[in-house]
Amino acid sequence: MSPFLLIVMRLSLGALFITVALCLYRLSLGPKAADRAVAFDTISSVFVGIICVLCIKWGSTLYFDAVWILMLLGFLGSASIAKYLIQGRIF
C-alpha cells in the first residue's frame, strides 16, 4: 500500500470522526425527538463509512458484514421512532 493511500485514509477518517462529533452535538441538544432520530441515523451511516475505510486499511473484509447490521439498525430505529411519534405506540 502506497503512502498516498495511507494519507488519504487518514484524512477521510478524520472527516468521518468530525462528522460523528457534529452528529453527537445535534443528538445531545436537538430540540425535537425527530432531530435526535435523524442524528442517530446519520451516526450509523458514518459508522458504515468508518468500517469501509478500516477494511481497506487492514486489508481484510472480515468486518464487512457489520455494514448490513448497522444499516438495519439505523432503519429500524428511525422507523420505530417515527411510528411512536405518530401513534403513541410502535406496533
Added chain:
Amino acid sequence: MPTIVELITAILLLLGSTLMLSTGIGLVRFPDTFCRMHASGKAGTLGVVFMVLAAVEYFFGTPHDVWVRGGLAILFQFFTTPASTHLLAQAVYLCDYSVSDRTAVDELRKFLPSQPDQVFNQE
C-alpha cells in the same frame, strides 16, 4: 507511486468523506427539522454509497472479494434511507409541526385535518 486501483479508491474515499462532512455541517447549521432531514437523507446516502464503492473497488479481484455484499448494501441503503426519512418527516409534520421563519411556501398545510388522530388510529 500509487497504482490505478489505489488512485480510484482514494478519489472515492475523498468524495464520500466530503459528503459525510457536509452532512454533519448541515445537521448542525440548518435551522429546521425538515432541512436537517434533507441534509441527512441525500448527502448521507450518497456518502455511504461512495464509501462502500471504495471498499468494493479496492478488494475487486483479490481473494476476498465483496462485490455481492457491497452491491446489496448499496441497494439496501437506497431502499431504506428515503423510507425512514419520509416516515420521520411525516411524523414531524403531523404531530410536532414548526418550521423556521425563512420558510416561504407550505402547500400541504391546507389539505390536512387539524388533528393527526383523524389520519391515523382509525381502527
